[in-house]
Amino acid sequence: MNKAERAIDELRGIDKLTSINSPMHRLSPLSKMALTIIYIITTVSFHKYDLWGIIPMVLFPIIGYQFSLIPVSTCFKKLRIVMPLVCCVGLLNPFFDKAVITYIGTVGVSGGVISMVTLMLKGVFCLMASFLLVATTTAEEICAALNKIHCPKILTSLFLLTVRYISVLLEEVANMTDAYHLRAPGQKGIHISAWGSFLGQLILRSMDRAQALYESMLLRGFNGVIDYPEKENKNKYSWVVAIICIVLIIFTRYFNIPAYLGSLAL
Amino acid sequence: MHMADALLAPSVATVMYGASTVAAGLSIYKIRKEEKSSVKEYSKLPVMAVMAALVFSAQMINYTIPGTGSSGHICGGFLLSALLGPWAGFLSMIVVLAIQGLFFADGGLMALGANVWNMAFYGCFVGYFLIWKPIMGTKLNNRVKVILASIIGCIVTLQLGAFSVVVETSLSGITELPFGKFCGLMQPIHLAIGLVEGLITSAILVFVNEARPEILSGVKANAQAKQKLSFKTTIIVLAVIAVITGGIFSLFASGNPDGLEWSLFGNAEEGYSANMGLDEEDYGNQSAAADKAAAIQEKLSILPDYAFSSNPDNAAGTSVSGVVGAAGVAAIAALVCIAGGAARKSAKKKED
Numbered sequence: 001m002n003k004a005e006r007a008i009d010e011l012r013g014i015d016k017l018t019s020i021n022s023p024m025h026r027l028s029p030l031s032k033m034a035l036t037i038i039y040i041i042t043t044v045s046f047h048k049y050d051l052w053g054i055i056p057m058v059l060f061p062i063i064g065y066q067f068s069l070i071p072v073s074t075c076f077k078k079l080r081i082v083m084p085l086v087c088c089v090g091l092l093n094p095f096f097d098k099a100v101i102t103y104i105g106t107v108g109v110s111g112g113v114i115s116m117v118t119l120m121l122k123g124v125f126c127l128m129a130s131f132l133l134v135a136t137t138t139a140e141e142i143c144a145a146l147n148k149i150h151c152p153k154i155l156t157s158l159f160l161l162t163v164r165y166i167s168v169l170l171e172e173v174a175n176m177t178d179a180y181h182l183r184a185p186g187q188k189g190i191h192i193s194a195w196g197s198f199l200g201q202l203i204l205r206s207m208d209r210a211q212a213l214y215e216s217m218l219l220r221g222f223n224g225v226i227d228y229p230e231k232e233n234k235n236k237y238s239w240v241v242a243i244i245c246i247v248l249i250i251f252t253r254y255f256n257i258p259a260y261l262g263s264l265a266l
Numbered sequence: 267m268h269m270a271d272a273l274l275a276p277s278v279a280t281v282m283y284g285a286s287t288v289a290a291g292l293s294i295y296k297i298r299k300e301e302k303s304s305v306k307e308y309s310k311l312p313v314m315a316v317m318a319a320l321v322f323s324a325q326m327i328n329y330t331i332p333g334t335g336s337s338g339h340i341c342g343g344f345l346l347s348a349l350l351g352p353w354a355g356f357l358s359m360i361v362v363l364a365i366q367g368l369f370f371a372d373g374g375l376m377a378l379g380a381n382v383w384n385m386a387f388y389g390c391f392v393g394y395f396l397i398w399k400p401i402m403g404t405k406l407n408n409r410v411k412v413i414l415a416s417i418i419g420c421i422v423t424l425q426l427g428a429f430s431v432v433v434e435t436s437l438s439g440i441t442e443l444p445f446g447k448f449c450g451l452m453q454p455i456h457l458a459i460g461l462v463e464g465l466i467t468s469a470i471l472v473f474v475n476e477a478r479p480e481i482l483s484g485v486k487a488n489a490q491a492k493q494k495l496s497f498k499t500t501i502i503v504l505a506v507i508a509v510i511t512g513g514i515f516s517l518f519a520s521g522n523p524d525g526l527e528w529s530l531f532g533n534a535e536e537g538y539s540a541n542m543g544l545d546e547e548d549y550g551n552q553s554a555a556a557d558k559a560a561a562i563q564e565k566l567s568i569l570p571d572y573a574f575s576s577n578p579d580n581a582a583g584t585s586v587s588g589v590v591g592a593a594g595v596a597a598i599a600a601l602v603c604i605a606g607g608a609a610r611k612s613a614k615k616k617e618d
Contacts, residue, residue: 083270210313
């Protein structure tokens with residue numbers, strides 16, 4: 001399977017997830033977006049040494065996944081993309097910050113190690129939250145929510161059209177790549193002699209395709225704006241749920257739950 | 267170069283969102299103005315969508331880099347601004363980055379503003395207005411212009427993007443890595459990536475320019491006599507770029523020891539004197555033969571420590587070192603090519 005085919009699979013997988021009917025899917029898209037953004041901002045705002053404080057933040061996405069009927073493991077394969085840069089930056093911290101700031105038993109732990117683990121956890125938590133949003137909200141719902149907060153319509157229409165067109169062009173790229181590799185077995189990528197013509201031809205065809213698309217849209221009464229239908233089975237209490245979650249998130253940010261539980265146990 | 271949410275502090279992310287929003291607002295204003303004055307109303311949107319989808323899909327294609335065994339992909343921002351113009355290209359890149367961040371976890375929701383700035387702003391605006399447009403306005407052959415603009419554009423915009431990543435991460439207080447060292451890690455890597463992406467982008471744009479020059483933004487079709495770019499011209503152009511790059515950029519080269527020297531001898535001026543505790547002057551095997559060899563090397567080397575031997579602080583010395591270094595590398599590369607060619611010929615002869 002080539003890269004383009006893998007991307008098609010991922011897009012289809014997300015499409016499938018958004019079609020599930022669950023309490024999380026029924027929340028209004030705008031409330032989910034607000035909740036996700038506040039969660040991400042709160043998560044990244046934790047101090048780099050506040051490792052114990054950040055751990056309870058994992059509960060929010062995990063509970064969200066349970067309510068959305070989606071296994072948490074679904075998002076883990078996405079970590080392969082987001083984690084390399086985070087790890088590269090984080091892994092160097094122990095070499096530059098060697099001062100011991102805490103002890104686990106008798107073993108001293110340096111600030112660099114703590115900040116490295118905290119950074120990685122932040123990366124994982126943020127990914128879990130944003131994937132939960134995408135897995136429970138369709139592209140149309142995201143665009144409709146953005147329109148409600150007066151995001152320029154040209155951007156939302158462009159976003160929606162691009163999402164729809166990506167799978168068409170990905171399929172074309174996948175077919176072209178397959179055809180090329182059948183003619184050049186064992187070759188890792190596109191040979192230098194075909195660098196220009198391989199994608200150049202697709203660009204020319206895509207330009208013609210865009211023209212045809214434009215004309216067909218005009219025929220269907222396109223006036224520069226795409227309208228989105230409202231979802232029928234939307235949860236009436238979406239904002240109540242979202243506000244309760246936001247309050248809990250802010251509480252977790254300012255109240256160190258693990259330290260409190262530890263003091264109770266001791 | 268996609269930044270994840272975890273690499274940014276909320277304050278830095280907000281500032282970057284603000285900056286990107288201003289650029290997006292200006293782009294929307296310009297596009298609306300263009301649409302109003304155009305006969306074909308609303309025609310930009312479908313073209314922008316198809317091109318954004320194309321760039322996204324095209325980034326899935328691996329291009330083999332000859333002689334390295336690795337592969338690269340296209341420079342999206344620059345390609346889009348060359349095809350659609352800077353305003354439409356910028357908006358299309360925003361959408362590409364948003365889709366990559368949301369659906370493919372390549373980036374992040376909070377880091378979108380920073381990613382737009384690092385990859386779309388430089389690629390579309392700096393690349394278009396400061397590189398693509400001025401070069402396309404010259405009287406050179408169309409093909410030469412496209413090649414030059416693509417390579418220089420991709421290198422410069424990627425360097426700026428990589429530098430912004432370092433600044434944003436450092437301002438966020440995420441890494442303990444000192445700013446200078448972080449730059450030292452990021453910039454050279456992206457110099458190589460930029461060169462490869464520039465070559466791929468130039469190959470594609472040259473093909474489009476040959477087939478349908480009217481598609482490219484800022485290219486006057488048939489304005490130039492149809493003249494093929496010869497291999498000789500390409501080599502001369504690249505040689506001039508190498509000399510200029512080596513000459514100018516070596517003036518800004520760090521005077522600090524490189525990684526290996528630093529780890530062996532430290533840098534007392536910067537406060538790192540320990541490391542392996544070796545003394546630079548007395549390091550190595552001490553013998554009469556070694557001393558003699560060192561003395562001969564001292565006499566023969568015209569550029570010890572990359573400067574003229576008579577005056578080590580001379581900036582011109584550093585500059586000449588860059589030029590000589592570039593020429594040396596070019597000579598070695600040429601020798602390797604000649605040797606490889608000879609080996610291939612002899613192998614072919616044997617086969618026959």
